[in-house]
Amino acid sequence: MSQSTPLNITLIGAGTIGLSFAALHLDHAFKPGSNPLHLTIYDTRPDIESYVTQTLPTYIPFSFKKLPGHGPTSYSVHINHDDSPHTITFNGDLKSAVSSASIIQEQGPESTSFKIAVWPEIESYCPSDTLLWSSTSGIPASTQCVDMRDPSRLVVVHPYNPPHIMPLLEIVPSPATDPRVIDRTLDFWKNKDRTPIVLKKETKGFVANRLAFALLREAIHLVKEGVASVKDIDDLMTSSMGPRWAVAGIFKSYHAGGGAAGLEGFFKNIGGTVQACWDDGGKVNVEEGWEDDVFRQTRQFYGEVDLTERDTLTRRVLEAVRRD
Amino acid sequence: MSQSTPLNITLIGAGTIGLSFAALHLDHAFKPGSNPLHLTIYDTRPDIESYVTQTLPTYIPFSFKKLPGHGPTSYSVHINHDDSPHTITFNGDLKSAVSSASIIQEQGPESTSFKIAVWPEIESYCPSDTLLWSSTSGIPASTQCVDMRDPSRLVVVHPYNPPHIMPLLEIVPSPATDPRVIDRTLDFWKNKDRTPIVLKKETKGFVANRLAFALLREAIHLVKEGVASVKDIDDLMTSSMGPRWAVAGIFKSYHAGGGAAGLEGFFKNIGGTVQACWDDGGKVNVEEGWEDDVFRQTRQFYGEVDLTERDTLTRRVLEAVRRD
Numbered sequence: 001m002s003q004s005t006p007l008n009i010t011l012i013g014a015g016t017i018g019l020s021f022a023a024l025h026l027d028h029a030f031k032p033g034s035n036p037l038h039l040t041i042y043d044t045r046p047d048i049e050s051y052v053t054q055t056l057p058t059y060i061p062f063s064f065k066k067l068p069g070h071g072p073t074s075y076s077v078h079i080n081h082d083d084s085p086h087t088i089t090f091n092g093d094l095k096s097a098v099s100s101a102s103i104i105q106e107q108g109p110e111s112t113s114f115k116i117a118v119w120p121e122i123e124s125y126c127p128s129d130t131l132l133w134s135s136t137s138g139i140p141a142s143t144q145c146v147d148m149r150d151p152s153r154l155v156v157v158h159p160y161n162p163p164h165i166m167p168l169l170e171i172v173p174s175p176a177t178d179p180r181v182i183d184r185t186l187d188f189w190k191n192k193d194r195t196p197i198v199l200k201k202e203t204k205g206f207v208a209n210r211l212a213f214a215l216l217r218e219a220i221h222l223v224k225e226g227v228a229s230v231k232d233i234d235d236l237m238t239s240s241m242g243p244r245w246a247v248a249g250i251f252k253s254y255h256a257g258g259g260a261a262g263l264e265g266f267f268k269n270i271g272g273t274v275q276a277c278w279d280d281g282g283k284v285n286v287e288e289g290w291e292d293d294v295f296r297q298t299r300q301f302y303g304e305v306d307l308t309e310r311d312t313l314t315r316r317v318l319e320a321v322r323r324d
Numbered sequence: 325m326s327q328s329t330p331l332n333i334t335l336i337g338a339g340t341i342g343l344s345f346a347a348l349h350l351d352h353a354f355k356p357g358s359n360p361l362h363l364t365i366y367d368t369r370p371d372i373e374s375y376v377t378q379t380l381p382t383y384i385p386f387s388f389k390k391l392p393g394h395g396p397t398s399y400s401v402h403i404n405h406d407d408s409p410h411t412i413t414f415n416g417d418l419k420s421a422v423s424s425a426s427i428i429q430e431q432g433p434e435s436t437s438f439k440i441a442v443w444p445e446i447e448s449y450c451p452s453d454t455l456l457w458s459s460t461s462g463i464p465a466s467t468q469c470v471d472m473r474d475p476s477r478l479v480v481v482h483p484y485n486p487p488h489i490m491p492l493l494e495i496v497p498s499p500a501t502d503p504r505v506i507d508r509t510l511d512f513w514k515n516k517d518r519t520p521i522v523l524k525k526e527t528k529g530f531v532a533n534r535l536a537f538a539l540l541r542e543a544i545h546l547v548k549e550g551v552a553s554v555k556d557i558d559d560l561m562t563s564s565m566g567p568r569w570a571v572a573g574i575f576k577s578y579h580a581g582g583g584a585a586g587l588e589g590f591f592k593n594i595g596g597t598v599q600a601c602w603d604d605g606g607k608v609n610v611e612e613g614w615e616d617d618v619f620r621q622t623r624q625f626y627g628e629v630d631l632t633e634r635d636t637l638t639r640r641v642l643e644a645v646r647r648d
Binding site for chain 1: 521524534543555562568571573575588596599601602615622625626642
């Protein structure tokens with residue numbers, strides 16, 4: 001794309017995730033060499049315009065100037081007071097919101113019927129080469145696409161919250177997804193300095209949540225058994241596996257832990273202990289009575305979490321591990 | 325303790341963990357206001373002296389000057405060329421190695437019989453108020469202490485490897501451990517800018533490993549099912565949950581994820597998905613046939629892990645999240 005070709009991205013739904021994607025796209029638009037960005041937001045909530053223009057600057061210091069004209073309200077977007085080619089438009093009409101988009105990112109209600117219904121409509125209004133991405137955390141593309149004329153266009157692009165900070169994007173194609181759609185999706189995100197990972201199969205909950213939920217289950221078990229408090233477990237994580245896994249994932253970590261024999265040596269040395277922990281491990285289930293104590297401890301220790309501090313520290317951690 | 329009171333620490337065993345503890349203690353000895361440190365290493369391997377004096381400088385740029393005298397070999401320890409009050413002594417005689425220690429840290433063979441046998445011997449040679457710590461990753465103090473005259477003295481101080489970098493120490497008392505021993509142990513580590521966490525109960529594998537092993541089990545399951553490669557899972561972790569958990573543990577993270585309703589809101593929103601992932605989750609076991617592929621992928625992706633790079637990046641991450 002030449003410097004002057006505008007990039008048209010439409011976000012379907014601007015809740016927490018949509019807003020964070022808006023911040024991400026706008027943030028990258030201001031990097032040197034980027035194309036003019038025309039971001040369109042389609043969301044049916046009545047206060048969407050004030051919500052977005054007031055909340056986005058709490059993420060990144062954007063300012064907005066209303067542009068003259070009829071039809072949907074548009075703003076130019078600024079990071080300083082200079083002229084800016086980047087705009088954001090609030091459009092409550094789905095057809096015109098998507099009609100010139102080169103990328104459409106859907107993060108509407110997490111409802112199968114909504115998603116099944118919305119894609120054929122989007123598909124009928126948008127250009128034939130528009131990339132169609134769903135941010136769903138659990139409804140696979142193969143389910144969402146059942147009423148589409150061309151299911152090969154749809155792919156799940158599941159972020160790790162908040163996407164304007166966290167690099168991970170789980171790219172989850174359905175069996176019908178066109179490999180060229182996957183390639184174009186990967187290219188887009190790699191150019192945005194993100195970490196897109198293509199899953200080889202659709203699986204319940206995708207990968208990141210499944211890994212985290214497995215650890216969560218054990219953590220709840222250990223609280224329930226009175227081994228450690230909610231706060232103990234959190235402090236323990238931030239002083240050990242968190243920093244470790246910011247640097248190296250679990251396989252690489254244990255590969256190093258096994259010395260010259262690597263991961264095989266690790267299992268040779270302590271495979272018995274690993275299995276014993278698994279056997280003894282937390283098979284707690286939702287609504288089995290641990291909730292009251294775990295929720296109470298969590299409220300008591302944390303009250304309301306300061307997301308600004310979390311996000312500032314997370315940026316610092318990501319900066320610390322950049323290898324380039 | 326006054327500035328001039330020496331701190332005598334004896335390490336029983338100087339393998340990977342013992343050596344890293346030696347680096348930690350020596351490193352802290354050079355901080356302003358610290359007392360002179362006399363570190364004694366008791367280890368039966370014949371090349372222990374050259375192993376320690378050659379390996380420690382790869383962790384932290386110490387240098388060693390052999391001190392004159394008879395008996396066990398001692399070195400003064402330096403970080404620059406100035407005079408230094410800090411010494412390291414190699415003593416192959418258990419009795420004299422522990423006889424003036426104020427702290428004894430055991431990281432000998434991970435064998436129940438070794439540990440049961442060594443403590444009564446140590447106990448008979450050392451002062452009555454010496455702190456007795458085992459670095460074991462799995463043999464509880466209540467098992468180790470059975471032949472001690474005074475089992476109330478022993479407590480497990482389980483590090484997260486490598487302890488000279490990772491702040492976590494799991495403090496795991498037996499039911500017999502004297503609360504004053506726990507308090508003195510906590511004081512010591514807090515003064516060393518570490519994160520000691522006292523477990524309320526002895527439990528198989530303690531807490532950090534159990535949490536990590538639970539995630540490992542799910543990770544192996546997802547590789548085995550062909551959802552993601554070893555490398556995919558590692559890349560996914562370093563670009564999402566690793567940085568997140570370096571900043572906030574799992575309960576605080578999901579408490580923030582639930583919005584105003586906190587962790588309770590999180591489970592109200594997606595408790596069903598969490599349970600579905602748990603139900604579908606990885607109940608793989610050791611030696612069930614996944615090993616060949618997982619070990620092969622790990623070797624192929626990583627070869628030999630560069631521990632220097634890992635440790636440099638880990639220090640940077642820990643520095644990034646320091647709130648003071």
